[in-house]
Amino acid sequence: MKWILYDVGGVLENVDDHSWPLELEQSWSIRLDMSVEALRARLDSAALPDVTLQSGVADEYWRRFAVALEIDEDAVATMRGQLWDAYCGHGNVELLDHARSLQGRAGLAILSNSADGARDEEERRFGFSSIFDPICYSHEQGVAKPDARAYVNALEKMGARAGDVLFIDDNDAPVRGAEACGIRAIVHCDNATTIAAIECFLAS
Structure with missing residues (x-):
């Protein structure tokens, strides 16, 4: 998968x-x-x-x-x-809706640098757990991107091979960290480009 x-x-x-x-x-x-x-x-x-x-x-x-x-x-x-x-901030409704549309086609997970309390706050606002599993937060893992251990922990929780994962981040350093672990990764610039990259990855 x-x-x-x-x-x-x-x-x-x-x-x-x-x-x-x-x-x-x-x-x-x-x-x-x-x-x-x-x-x-x-x-x-x-x-x-x-x-x-x-x-x-x-x-x-x-x-x-x-x-x-x-x-x-x-x-x-x-x-x-x-x-x-x-x-x-505000939920990225277009990208969240697209993620929901992928349920059953791909595994969906989160890897985020975070602060203690983020899980409750983001769940209350956006209901992430109805879309993503696992949700890997730095404050719970004790390690943050771009440390390789953050990606390894996420892969273990997903039960996934690095080559079967596409990682999406809005900053260069976490993307480079993912790539160093063998994970395909892109920098998010806009929804249309990111959605196209996701669809291309799933079709490959």
Whole structure:
């Protein structure tokens, strides 16, 4: 069986992972009446847990976040919600609909660098589990793309051979990492091109 392995941010979700963190920092600095530099300095000194490679640490992350910025629980809840809204963006409806149409023709899976809590947030918004299995998140695997171990873990969970997989990501480095593991990979630029590449791969 052939597999299509998708990244999330910038592929299944319409979101610019390069710009939203900066925009969120700017918004928070205005909210707290401090400079972005001061905001960063406080958070840098807070020894926040690495939510990208660990699971079950989100609550501790936000507890330390609140202490560092001297804010109350209501403010934390608001800012936490803002982060997830920015992180998830909007579903790429066309690509998600195409993935659904592939059910029964190919295995469908996710390999994504992520943050603790992403599984619940993305499932609530987009229902990924009704389309993709397995869903491999960096914070649950303890390793992130383009580390080869991320791809090997995904292949093991899919029960797939590297040559039977097409990986789709919106960044060059993860694509090169996949190719180094023998996985065919493409950079997602637009839906039409990606869908055509998927169909070509499945027909080959």
